[in-house]
Amino acid sequence: MLRILIPGGAGQVGTVLARRFHAQGHEVTVLSRYPRNMQWRTLPWDGESAGAWAHLLDNTDVVINLAGRSVDCRYTRANRAQILRSRLDSTRILGQCIATAKTPPRLWLNASTATIYRHSLDEDQDDIWGELGGDEANAPSTWRFSIDVATQWEDTFFAARTPHTRKVALRSAMTMSPDKGGVFDVLSKLARFGLGGTVGSGNQYVSWIHHRDFTRAVDFLIEREDLEGAVNLSSPNPLPYRDFMKTLRGAWGQSIGLPATEWMLEIAAFFLRTESELVLKSRRVIPTRLLHAGFEFQFSDWQDAAQHLVADAR
Numbered sequence: 001m002l003r004i005l006i007p008g009g010a011g012q013v014g015t016v017l018a019r020r021f022h023a024q025g026h027e028v029t030v031l032s033r034y035p036r037n038m039q040w041r042t043l044p045w046d047g048e049s050a051g052a053w054a055h056l057l058d059n060t061d062v063v064i065n066l067a068g069r070s071v072d073c074r075y076t077r078a079n080r081a082q083i084l085r086s087r088l089d090s091t092r093i094l095g096q097c098i099a100t101a102k103t104p105p106r107l108w109l110n111a112s113t114a115t116i117y118r119h120s121l122d123e124d125q126d127d128i129w130g131e132l133g134g135d136e137a138n139a140p141s142t143w144r145f146s147i148d149v150a151t152q153w154e155d156t157f158f159a160a161r162t163p164h165t166r167k168v169a170l171r172s173a174m175t176m177s178p179d180k181g182g183v184f185d186v187l188s189k190l191a192r193f194g195l196g197g198t199v200g201s202g203n204q205y206v207s208w209i210h211h212r213d214f215t216r217a218v219d220f221l222i223e224r225e226d227l228e229g230a231v232n233l234s235s236p237n238p239l240p241y242r243d244f245m246k247t248l249r250g251a252w253g254q255s256i257g258l259p260a261t262e263w264m265l266e267i268a269a270f271f272l273r274t275e276s277e278l279v280l281k282s283r284r285v286i287p288t289r290l291l292h293a294g295f296e297f298q299f300s301d302w303q304d305a306a307q308h309l310v311a312d313a314r
Contacts, residue, residue, distance in 0.1 A: 007031040008067030057101040095160025116150035126288035173234035177211035178313035197257030202242030204282035210299035251306040
């Protein structure tokens with residue numbers, strides 16, 4: 001049995017992980033600003049300071065930090081500050097608490113994002129030779145902001161002085177699960193109501209990972225003590241948005257998918273209080289380090305994954 005602490009674990013990804021660990025018989029504790037009654041223990045945390053939970057680190061095997069304000073919002077000045085500060089503050093204080101623990105956790109997994117790579121239509125971006133973004137010509141400020149957040153987040157994580165704790169930054173693609181309110185749920189609603197057609201050129205790549213492979217990859221990283229640094233958590237087969245949505249529509253039995261130009265998407269994003277970057281930026285990410293280490297995906301192709309997810313959602 002492992003003792004696992006998941007700061008920021010009350011969201012979709014945290015719930016997917018906590019549910020799996022709990023089913024495996026591990027002792028799970030989730031830290032959240034808004035703790036809920038779950039099958040596992042949940043404790044309050046403001047994400048900024050050490051709390052009463054800090055003593056738990058002396059008996060914890062694995063820390064998985066997912067804390068950070070949602071990026072599904074308009075990138076106003078205030079929201080940008082909260083998105084950045086929530087990630088850096090939570091990571092920094094966790095590093096300080098781990099550094100002063102008498103028996104620190106042997107592994108610290110910290111959330112990152114596949115958005116850290118450049119907008120790529122031409123070639124795959126992996127976790128060995130991939131090109132970080134931020135310098136693309138004509139990239140919107142929202143894209144540069146997202147990359148800057150990811151870069152500072154990882155810098156803060158790796159700067160923490162925790163010599164007795166192995167550290168891995170999880171550069172995750174979109175985690176697809178049938179849970180309500182997750183990204184798969186949102187995209188499915190578009191597909192089912194005939195709105196999930198091509199957006200923009202449709203050539204932009206979508207990187208994704210099935211929730212079962214996500215949790216299995218985390219298990220794999222816990223077991224493989226030789227892996228540290230940045231690791232991509234994504235299917236080895238990203239695909240263009242037009243094909244991604246066509247496959248999803250097919251899984252739901254919907255043949256119609258109304259297209260949307262970029263200007264139409266910008267208007268919709270404004271009224272939905274989100275950003276078009278989440279759809280228009282091409283994320284062509286592959287998990288080379290996982291593959292080289294021998295990890296085998298259960299759902300490497302989107303068609304199989306989409307059909308499985310739709311069946312679960314039904």
